[in-house]
Amino acid sequence: xxxxxxxxxxxxxKAKEQKRFEYEVAGGAYxxxxxxxxxxxxxxxxxxxxxxxxxxxxxxFAAIEGIKSGHPGGSSSKVExxxxxxxxxxxxxxxxxxxxxxxxxLVWSAGHCTPLLHATLALIYHSLQEKGEVIDKEALGAVLxxxxxxxxxxxxxxxxxxxxxxxxxxxTGASGHGLSTALxxxxxxxxxxxxxxxxxxxxxxxxxxxxSFEARNSVISMGADNIIVSLDFNGFGIDGxxxxxxxxxxxxxxxAAGWNVIEVNGHNALELAHAYKKARSGFGNNRSTVVICHTxxxxxxxxxxxxxxxxxxxxxxxxxxxxxxxxxxxxxGVEGQIGDDIKAVxxxxxxxxxxxxxxRLEVDKKLIQPEKDxxxxxxxxxxxxxxxxxxxxxxxxxxxxxxxxxxGDAVPVRKAGEAFFKWLMGQSAFFYIGSGxxxxxxxxxxxxxxxxxxxxxxxxxxxxxxxxxxxxxxxMSCALTQDILPGGFQAMSVFSTYGVFTSLMANPVRMALxxxxxxxxxxxxxxxLAAHDGLETGEDGPTHQGLFWMSLFDAYPGIxxxxxxxxxxxxxxxxxxxxxGEPIAFSEARPGTPVFARGNxxxxxxxxxNGAYVFKPFANNGKPKKVLAICxxxxxxxxxxxxxxxxxxxxxxxxxxxxPELFVQLRKENPQKxxxxxxxxxxxxVVTMHNGWSGFLDPFILPADYEKRTIEAEEFYxxxxxxxxxxxxxxxxxxxxxxxxxxx
Numbered sequence: 001x002x003x004x005x006x007x008x009x010x011x012x013x014k015a016k017e018q019k020r021f022e023y024e025v026a027g028g029a030y031x032x033x034x035x036x037x038x039x040x041x042x043x044x045x046x047x048x049x050x051x052x053x054x055x056x057x058x059x060x061f062a063a064i065e066g067i068k069s070g071h072p073g074g075s076s077s078k079v080e081x082x083x084x085x086x087x088x089x090x091x092x093x094x095x096x097x098x099x100x101x102x103x104x105x106l107v108w109s110a111g112h113c114t115p116l117l118h119a120t121l122a123l124i125y126h127s128l129q130e131k132g133e134v135i136d137k138e139a140l141g142a143v144l145x146x147x148x149x150x151x152x153x154x155x156x157x158x159x160x161x162x163x164x165x166x167x168x169x170x171x172t173g174a175s176g177h178g179l180s181t182a183l184x185x186x187x188x189x190x191x192x193x194x195x196x197x198x199x200x201x202x203x204x205x206x207x208x209x210x211x212s213f214e215a216r217n218s219v220i221s222m223g224a225d226n227i228i229v230s231l232d233f234n235g236f237g238i239d240g241x242x243x244x245x246x247x248x249x250x251x252x253x254x255x256a257a258g259w260n261v262i263e264v265n266g267h268n269a270l271e272l273a274h275a276y277k278k279a280r281s282g283f284g285n286n287r288s289t290v291v292i293c294h295t296x297x298x299x300x301x302x303x304x305x306x307x308x309x310x311x312x313x314x315x316x317x318x319x320x321x322x323x324x325x326x327x328x329x330x331x332x333g334v335e336g337q338i339g340d341d342i343k344a345v346x347x348x349x350x351x352x353x354x355x356x357x358x359x360r361l362e363v364d365k366k367l368i369q370p371e372k373d374x375x376x377x378x379x380x381x382x383x384x385x386x387x388x389x390x391x392x393x394x395x396x397x398x399x400x401x402x403x404x405x406x407x408g409d410a411v412p413v414r415k416a417g418e419a420f421f422k423w424l425m426g427q428s429a430f431f432y433i434g435s436g437x438x439x440x441x442x443x444x445x446x447x448x449x450x451x452x453x454x455x456x457x458x459x460x461x462x463x464x465x466x467x468x469x470x471x472x473x474x475x476m477s478c479a480l481t482q483d484i485l486p487g488g489f490q491a492m493s494v495f496s497t498y499g500v501f502t503s504l505m506a507n508p509v510r511m512a513l514x515x516x517x518x519x520x521x522x523x524x525x526x527x528x529l530a531a532h533d534g535l536e537t538g539e540d541g542p543t544h545q546g547l548f549w550m551s552l553f554d555a556y557p558g559i560x561x562x563x564x565x566x567x568x569x570x571x572x573x574x575x576x577x578x579x580x581g582e583p584i585a586f587s588e589a590r591p592g593t594p595v596f597a598r599g600n601x602x603x604x605x606x607x608x609x610n611g612a613y614v615f616k617p618f619a620n621n622g623k624p625k626k627v628l629a630i631c632x633x634x635x636x637x638x639x640x641x642x643x644x645x646x647x648x649x650x651x652x653x654x655x656x657x658x659x660p661e662l663f664v665q666l667r668k669e670n671p672q673k674x675x676x677x678x679x680x681x682x683x684x685x686v687v688t689m690h691n692g693w694s695g696f697l698d699p700f701i702l703p704a705d706y707e708k709r710t711i712e713a714e715e716f717y718x719x720x721x722x723x724x725x726x727x728x729x730x731x732x733x734x735x736x737x738x739x740x741x742x743x744x
Contacts, residue, residue: 057076184477194378464476660700
């Protein structure tokens with residue numbers, strides 16, 4: 001018998017049964033290459049790589065000096081990682097066709113390290129130019145040395161990484177988002193039977209992000225073994241040592257999640273090359289690999305070397321001059337004349353070094369398979385599936401019966417989404433859908449089940465099982481839409497959670513919208529599904545009432561909020577979204593709401609695509625005119641229940657609102673049509689009604705009338721059945737009638 005509260009008993013037990021006190025992490029493979037005597041690699045000239053590393057540091061430091069802004073610390077500590085990746089024959093890349101669909105992808109999770117990106121591009125394209133190549137900077141996403149004089153200026157190379165550049169396949173900068181982005185790109189390749197790898201340049205402080213944990217877990221559970229992370233382990237974040245925040249052994253964060261781990265000296269090109277080659281060939285366990293590169297933050301950056309201060313603080317000018325001279329560059333060093341310094345750095349690049357770099361890039365180019373061969377691989381992997389993407393899918397003249405809902409029936413809008421997405425899955429090989437552990441509630445299961453959930457046993461699935469990981473879900477789902485596959489195909493995605501939780505996905509969506517804006521050639525289309533919108537999840541109480549979520553996405557450029565009032569409107573609006581190809585936040589209600597009858601002046605459901613339409617025109621009965629602008633199917637139903645009583649006092653016109661942003665767009669593009677829906681004169685007599693944030697309907701009301709002519713859900717409400725909560729919010733039929741009559 002042992003009393004484990006007593007230390008003596010514990011000591012005795014440990015002496016007899018040591019294994020009871022040991023736990024071996026059942027993760028991936030582990031390999032430490034630091035200080036190991038390694039054989040040379042054919043074609044890898046470490047002396048030339050080290051000399052080229054000095055050139056890149058010189059160009060990067062000069063660019064930072066020119067604007068006196070930027071990130072020298074992480075950029076300098078990653079130089080050998082990027083150079084070795086390019087020179088070790090493991091990275092499929094052609095600088096003269098930088099977005100070739102057969103290339104390997106590179107994600108800068110450390111998106112602040114643009115001094116390194118732009119300096120490396122300047123070295124590559126200067127070398128090509130010296131060889132006689134014509135460099136079209138716009139077409140190639142190229143940077144030349146003289147561009148660095150405008151670093152971080154509006155007309156120059158960007159301050160954070162943007163995907164329009166060569167050697168960059170995502171727009172990044174928000175910490176912790178890069179691995180989720182890489183996961184989306186990696187799964188796009190794997191789930192289409194393609195061989196490309198996705199490399200990630202990452203920083204150690206990103207591990208602090210909960211989002212990065214979600215991604216590390218999903219990479220393994222989803223079977224994305226085509227990701228290779230080069231992790232810059234320099235020990236510092238922006239504010240100080242990462243040990244201030246991460247107290248457990250750093251490797252635990254990766255090995256425990258099931259990753260393969262290789263540790264190297266991140267400034268040793270030979271160790272790096274061996275690590276990258278092994279990571280690419282794998283350990284035979286179908287797991288992704290992280291190469292933990294032990295480095296010096298701000299290497300060669302003078303007094304700030306090996307400090308957190310080097311992260312984003314440019315050196316004072318005298319220190320900068322000294323730094324550059326120690327690197328071997330005899331710069332003029334005149335403050336404000338950075339162009340001369342850059343010329344001095346470029347002058348130090350020898351013909352031999354340029355020839356070596358271009359020779360190694362030719363090796364990288366040969367790794368790219370012909371697009372025709374890749375298309376054949378896709379067609380074979382996806383045999384039997386329609387090889388079309390969303391851009392080719394049009395609304396049928398006659399809708400399939402499963403997409404038409406009977407007027408008068410009470411149908412949850414989420415049922416319309418369920419039917420549409422299942423139908424869409426059968427129309428395209430490039431459609432993906434998933435939910436944040438809510439698939440059975442949001443009803444994405446039917447679509448997910450068409451090809452199954454993506455995992456190690458089903459890499460050709462189209463459904464994603466994220467678990468509760470809204471940020472990771474949004475970022476990876478957006479990212480996979482922002483790439484172009486062989487044959488020009490582009491994927492679309494739907495990712496879903498309850499409307500009240502969409503705020504957790506706001507920043508990933510924002511990052512994706514930025515990428516669409518800065519790289520319109522690869523603009524992605526996705527649907528953020530905001531389910532259980534409004535008061536309808538009343539029994540759950542305020543924690544689940546989706547009343548205010550749209551305020552975020554209503555403000556973001558490049559995405560529109562769609563809020564159909566019934567199931568038939570939902571189908572029409574989803575087809576319209578496919579046609580426009582612009583990302584949407586799509587509202588779905590949980591309980592059954594009436595499918596409204598069309599006719600007697602009520603426009604067909606397809607008019608929902610205008611953002612607002614005349615649901616009921618004026619009767620012209622001589623009574624005072626009042627316009628009701630209504631958003632929310634249950635609110636509409638409650639109004640219709642008491643409409644005869646209201647019409648005893650007023651002549652009522654009802655405008656059904658489905659997307660204020662679409663209606664604002666209609667006012668610009670077809671003002672005559674918009675005036676027919678709601679004229680400027682009629683706006684003086686509008687009462688807005690919404691089962692959520694009142695500001696959503698601001699385009700329909702004059703500011704002077706705001707307080708007395710808005711009926712909305714304006715606070716957090718107690719738990720209860722929807723009927724009771726609507727009464728509590730004064731959005732039941734009787735309360736609505738009283739408020740409308742009061743506004744006459």
